[in-house]
Every structure is written in C-alpha cells, then in structure tokens.
Amino acid sequence: MTTERQVPDFVPICKLSDVPSGQGKMIRPTQGRLATKPVAVFNDNGKIYVTNFVCPHTGGPMSEGTIKDGVVECPYHAWVFNAETGMSAGKGDHTIDVYEAKVEGDDILLGWLKPTPARP
Ligand code: FES
Numbered sequence: 111m112t113t114e115r116q117v118p119d120f121v122p123i124c125k126l127s128d129v130p131s132g133q134g135k136m137i138r139p140t141q142g143r144l145a146t147k148p149v150a151v152f153n154d155n156g157k158i159y160v161t162n163f164v165c166p167h168t169g170g171p172m173s174e175g176t177i178k179d180g181v182v183e184c185p186y187h188a189w190v191f192n193a194e195t196g197m198s199a200g201k202g203d204h205t206i207d208v209y210e211a212k213v214e215g216d217d218i219l220l221g222w223l224k225p226t227p228a229r230p
Contacts, residue, residue: 117143120212120219123160127216129153134173134182136163139220149209151218152177152193158218159193162207172206182206195227 121142129135134152139145148163150173161182165172170186177183182193190199196208210221 120210120221122214122217123149123220124151124218125216126153126158126213126218129158129218131155132177134175134177136171136173142220144209144220149220150175150182151211152182154178154180154193158211158213160209160211160218160220161191161193161196165189166204166206196224197227 121139123139124137129151131153134150136148137151138148150161150163152159154177161172163172165184165186167184167187167189170184172182172184174185175183177193180193181190181199183190189204191206192199193208196205198204205226208224210224212219
C-alpha cells in the first residue's frame with residue numbers, strides 16, 4: 111500500500127497588505143514544502159518577488175534590503191540581485207534562491223523554487 115502526500119503547487123504565506131510597496135518582509139510559511147523556512151517577500155510596485163532570506167555574502171537579512179526595478183539590495187554590504195532570476199545584478203556571479211509567487215485577492219502565494227539560469 112502506497113500513501114501519497116500531495117503538496118500544493120502554491121500555498122498562501124501572507125497578505126498583500128502585509129508587504130507595502132517598495133519594501134520587503136520576512137515570512138515563515140506555515141504550510142507547504144517551505145514550512146518554517148524564512149523567506150524574503152518583496153513588493154516592487156505591485157510585482158511580488160520571493161527570495162532567500164539569508165544573503166550569500168555574510169548572512170544579511172535580505173528582507174530588510176530594498177527593492178527597485180526588480181533588483182533587491184542587501185542591507186549589509188549592498189550586494190544586488192535580480193529578484194526574478196536570483197542572479198547577481200552587480201559584480202561577481204553570486205546568486206540567491208528565488209521562488210515562484212503570485213497574488214490571489216489579498217493573498218500572496220508561494221510556489222516552487224525557480225531554477226537558476228545557466229551562468230555565462
Ligand atoms: S551580507 Fe549581504 S551584502 Fe554582505
């Protein structure tokens with residue numbers, strides 16, 4: 111007998127009104143495959159991005175950084191990343207994890223980890 115556990119593709123993690131435009135917020139999903147893992151949710155003029163919470167440099171809290179034109183900047187030493195792809199938007203080839211996200215009504219839903227594009 112096989113027991114199959116279904117994990118939904120998208121799970122609600124917070125309200126759109128929890129993340130003001132131009133800001134980020136740390137959220138710990140309470141359900142889904144990322145339950146309890148902190149992620150950084152950003153609202154860039156209504157476009158929602160979800161990234162890794164921990165900066166790959168020295169562990170800065172990405173959610174306390176800024177978001178502008180799809181680029182998130184770490185609050186500690188200003189490393190910048192493309193919030194859509196996770197690729198560095200500055201020097202170097204550092205990356206952050208980025209996740210599928212969508213909005214339904216006032217709910218922000220978190221989906222799968224996006225694949226990292228091949229490096230040049
Ligand atoms: S910890 Fe993020 S840039 Fe240094």
